[in-house]
Amino acid sequence: MVAARLDALGAVGGRGVERGRGLPGKHAGARVADRRHGDRADGGRRQPGHTDQVGVRDGVLYGAVGAVRTRRLEPAMTRGSCLCGAVRFETQATFGPATACHCTQCRKITGSYSIAAPVPADALKIKGAPRWFASSAHARRAFCPDCGSYLFWEEGDGLIWVALGSVDGATGTHLANHIFCAYKGDEYDLTDALPHHVRGWSSPEVTPMPFTIAIDGPAAAGKGTISKAVAAHYGFAHLDTGLLYRAVGAKMLAGVEPIAAAQALLPEDLADASLRTPEVAQAASKVATIPEVRAALVDFQRAFARRQGGAVLDGRDIGTVICPDAEAKLFVTASAEVRAQRRHAEQQGAQSYDEVLADVIARDERDMNRAEAPLKPAADAVLIDTSGLSIEQAVAAAIAAVDARKDNV
Numbered sequence: 233m234v235a236a237r238l239d240a241l242g243a244v245g246g247r248g249v250e251r252g253r254g255l256p257g258k259h260a261g262a263r264v265a266d267r268r269h270g271d272r273a274d275g276g277r278r279q280p281g282h283t284d285q286v287g288v289r290d291g292v293l294y295g296a297v298g299a300v301r302t303r304r305l306e307p308a309m310t311r312g313s314c315l316c317g318a319v320r321f322e323t324q325a326t327f328g329p330a331t332a333c334h335c336t337q338c339r340k341i342t343g344s345y346s347i348a349a350p351v352p353a354d355a356l357k358i359k360g361a362p363r364w365f366a367s368s369a370h371a372r373r374a375f376c377p378d379c380g381s382y383l384f385w386e387e388g389d390g391l392i393w394v395a396l397g398s399v400d401g402a403t404g405t406h407l408a409n410h411i412f413c414a415y416k417g418d419e420y421d422l423t424d425a426l427p428h429h430v431r432g433w434s435s436p437e438v439t440p441m442p443f444t445i446a447i448d449g450p451a452a453a454g455k456g457t458i459s460k461a462v463a464a465h466y467g468f469a470h471l472d473t474g475l476l477y478r479a480v481g482a483k484m485l486a487g488v489e490p491i492a493a494a495q496a497l498l499p500e501d502l503a504d505a506s507l508r509t510p511e512v513a514q515a516a517s518k519v520a521t522i523p524e525v526r527a528a529l530v531d532f533q534r535a536f537a538r539r540q541g542g543a544v545l546d547g548r549d550i551g552t553v554i555c556p557d558a559e560a561k562l563f564v565t566a567s568a569e570v571r572a573q574r575r576h577a578e579q580q581g582a583q584s585y586d587e588v589l590a591d592v593i594a595r596d597e598r599d600m601n602r603a604e605a606p607l608k609p610a611a612d613a614v615l616i617d618t619s620g621l622s623i624e625q626a627v628a629a630a631i632a633a634v635d636a637r638k639d640n641v
């Protein structure tokens with residue numbers, strides 16, 4: 233029941249990556265060449281009034297009767313245009329291998345994702361006046377100012393990537409890979425056998441099979457911070473399972489019976505900002521001791537963990553109870569004092585340090601000593617004590633531990 237309802241969530245807690253942020257370009261670090269576009273390259277345009285001449289233009293032989301295509305000469309010309317025809321282009325160059333880009337920019341500008349292929353910039357003759365704009369610090373895109381069709385992307389490396397939907401007829405190329413798959417929409421699946429890169433072409437490839445990373449540990453140890461970074465690194469989805477218990481705890485504080493609340497949990501229940509308060513955290517660890525509450529949340533967590541493309545789940549019992557077969561397990565911890573300092577800093581004075589420390593210790597006690605799914609490291613978990621580590625060091629240690637497991641599965 234609850235699993236079916238929560239299934240509608242898709243990637244609860246986000247996809248493990250930030251959506252809508254400024255994305256790095258396909259060739260991060262490349263510079264934009266200071267070139268002008270628009271009508272710069274219309275040398276191949278057929279001149280009106282010249283149709284009575286015999287000659288070869290654009291690889292086509294024209295006779296005295298007009299622009300009658302009588303014979304195709306090599307090399308072939310590929311043409312295309314925007315939807316309304318105000319911007320046209322042609323090239324005698326062969327398109328390079330096509331790439332499907334699922335980055336946020338391509339998704340926004342196309343309304344889905346883009347499939348584009350490169351040609352040398354100086355071999356692309358553009359007729360009309362496409363509107364170019366700097367879509368990032370190092371790249372620009374062009375669209376038709378009349379009909380809005382998306383047409384070109386370039387970053388000044390001598391190539392222009394042509395959106396292949398704008399080509400008339402055969403493109404002569406084929407899709408070779410997918411990039412920025414971590415940013416793809418959840419409304420479609422990537423099921424072909426091509427390489428699916430998490431970000432740019434040199435980034436790791438998305439794991440086609442399920443791959444579960446279980447991250448457990450006590451409050452404020454850094455589980456969430458590490459989980460988000462690890463999920464972004466591998467392009468995995470991320471689930472903060474503590475939110476499920478926090479949502480049930482919040483319902484209990486609002487007077488709802490916790491087992492009923494867990495069984496009726498809805499996606500919108502997890503979006504409430506008040507779930508992060510100290511009161512809700514304590515309530516969460518109380519409802520988390522109730523076996524029926526835990527049971528109601530198991531199926532959803534397990535289904536999330538085995539989704540295609542990989543998942544990171546953080547909580548207390550992921551490696552021991554929810555996903556005992558997880559491909560990689562981490563137990564992230566830190567001293568109670570360090571954890572209390574972090575949470576205290578996070579709360580910006582809502583509680584005194586001593587109050588935060590007392591809360592952390594009370595929650596540790598409850599979480600570690602409950603009968604049902606107590607907090608403890610799985611026998612095969614890699615322990616990461618973040619007490620003396622910076623966030624960067626802790627994330628690097630986590631990625632190194634997962635990489636070691638990935639090489640062995």
Ligand SMILES: Nc1ncnc2c1ncn2[C@@H]1O[C@H](COP(=O)(O)OP(=O)(O)O)[C@@H](O)[C@H]1O
Nearest residue numbers: 451452453454455456457574578621622623626
């Ligand atoms: N290694 C670290 N060094 C310093 N601060 C950290 C570190 N890891 C996490 N933090 C900070 O501690 C707080 C709690 O981290 P969080 O990831 O939410 O812990 P958890 O998910 O285990 O409760 C956050 O403010 C986070 O930025």
Ligand SMILES: Nc1ccn([C@@H]2O[C@H](COP(=O)(O)OP(=O)(O)O)[C@@H](O)[C@H]2O)c(=O)n1
Nearest residue numbers: 451452473474475477516517520547548549
């Ligand atoms: N998998 C999980 C996750 C959280 N919980 C409970 O939910 C409470 C809140 O979890 P949380 O992960 O949001 O807490 P923080 O580590 O963020 O402080 C914990 O104290 C646990 O009692 C659990 O029992 N099992």
